[in-house]
Amino acid sequence: MEFIAYGGAREVGRSAFLLSEKQRKILLDCGIKLGEKVEYPKFPEGFEKEVRDVAISHAHLDHSGHLGSLIANGSKPIIYGIKATKDLVGILLADYHRIGKNIDFTDRDVSEVIRRFHTYEFKEEFKAGGYKARLYNAGHILGSAMVYIEGEKKVLYSGDISTRGTRLLDGCEKNLRADALILEGTYGNEELPGTKESVTKLISEIKETIKEGGHVIIPSFAVGRGQEILMLLENYMKSGALPEVKIYMDGMIKKAMKIYRQNVVYTKDEVQKRILLSADDPFTSKHFFVPRRRDRKDVLEEPCIIVSTSGMLSGGPILTYLKELAWNPKNKIIFVGYQAEGTRGRKVVDGAKKIEIDDEEVELRLKVAELRISGHAGKSELIQFAQGIKGLKKILLVHGEEKSLEELAETLEKKYEVVIPKALEEIRI
Ligand SMILES: [Zn+2]
Ligand SMILES: [Zn+2]
Structure with a gap:
């Protein structure tokens, strides 16, 4: 069996991996890399036309964002995934099409992506690429x-994983069987703090700012952290642990919330029970608000909490808020997620005093806080996850910056054959 990474090799972004042998072939994910400019997988000339089968691990654009272009470039693939992924890919691709620059696909290609999805349930067996x-x-x-592929060898592709479970989701499936594991290593060189610790810090940071009469802005991905943070704030406000202020959701987070609600069967039992048995639907909490005005002036009127896209400050309504609120040291921006190198978010976290937004220089006088409420596994969780896989011999580390993957490899090498693939390098599994 052969493995090639067209993206996602020694980087976070544009995940696209090909597994092939004899007549069988499947592409695992088809993403883009969003930074100051968009980068695509390094597919060879004519490759896209021949892609027949693509499995999508999840909807984030670094795993699905190239699907529109794939269709535009002449591919007629079957796309495999969970139903919630299909729905979320629909809104994320449509949004990317709407606001992206130099987009090479049309709305019709987005509809075609959705039409070409074949959805399956977790653990259901199906045929894909032979x-x-x-x-x-x-x-x-x-x-x-996670995508499990069985041909000459049994291969498990982790996609992005979280082992510990969240307010909305159960942790990833463990103790599977595979000969080889394609493993993400976003936090391969970092232990993530306990969820409790991060949540306590988040709540106290927010309380401090509200008490001072300031606004809290929380940049977040549209899908994933956004919903987790909103649920968390809702829970704390409901219990009285947070003062009652409006929680605004803005940008794609609103739409994604709807899809979460429609696909609530994929959330953990506790959430489903709360909705079904007690008619207490956290998704429609009285604490949630959406802005009424295009210029968002209504949101700026009184102290409140704003959760908005984009998560790394590369675009979206968060920039409007930042422009309006950055001058006042009473206000605070709280980062809860990964800030990739080269992004505006990383610059702010690293202590920049000024940033540019729409060719305008914005002075940052607001407070900056950073904490991790991650949807990924940290170093020892990744190691434990790998060790739980029965029959495992070989590990390919992807979806991480080089230093992170190298540190993760150091420990894993003691027990397994570990490879950190380079882009376009052919690797035998
Ligand atoms: Zn992801
Ligand atoms: Zn990812």
Whole structure:
């Protein structure tokens, strides 16, 4: 069996991996890399036309964002995934099409992506690219899956995983069987703080700002962290642990919330029970608000909490808020997620005093806080996850910056054959 990474090799972004042998072939994910400019997978000339089978681990654009272009470039693939992934890919691709620059696909290609999805349930066996395949819960965002492929060898692709479970989701499936594991290593060189610790810090940071009469802005991905943070704030406000202020959701987070609600069967039992048995639907909480005005002036009137896209400050309504609120040291921006190198978000976290928004220089006088409420597994969780896989011999590390993957490899090498693939390098599994 051969493995090639067209993206997602020694980087976070544009995940696209090909598994092939004899007549069998399947592409695992088809993403883009969003930074100051968009980068695509390094597919060879004419490759896209020949892609017939694509399994999508989850809806984040670094795993699905190239699907529109794939269709535009002449591919007529079957796309495999969980139903929630199909729904979320629909809104994320449509949004990317709407606001992206130099987009090379049309709305019709987005509809075609959706039409070409074949959806399966977790653990259900199906055929894909001539292989036997199954999807397992990855615990990362709604509908996120690990992809299991069985041909000459049994291969498990982790996609993005979280082992510990969240307010909305169960942790990823463990103790599976595979000969080889394609493993993400976003936090391969970092232990993530306990969820409790991060949540306590988040709540006290927010309380401090509200008390001072300031606004809290929380940049977030549209799908995943956004919903987790909203649920968390709702729970704390309901219990009285947070003062009652409006919680605004803005940008794609609103739409994604709806899809979470429609696909609530993929959330954990507790959430489903709360909705079904007590008619207490956290998704329609009285604490949630959406802005009424295009210029968002209504949101700026009184102290409140704003959760908005984009998560790394590369675009979206968060920039409007930042422009309006950055001058006042009473206000605070709280980062809860990964800030990739080269992004505006990383600059702010690293202590920049000024940033540019729409060719305008914005002075940052608001407070900056950073904490991790991650949808990924940290170093020892990744190691434990790998060690739980029965029959495992070989590990390919992807979806991480080089230093992170190298540190993760150091420990894993003691027990397994570990490879950190370079882009376009052919690797035998
Ligand atoms: Zn992801
Ligand atoms: Zn990812």
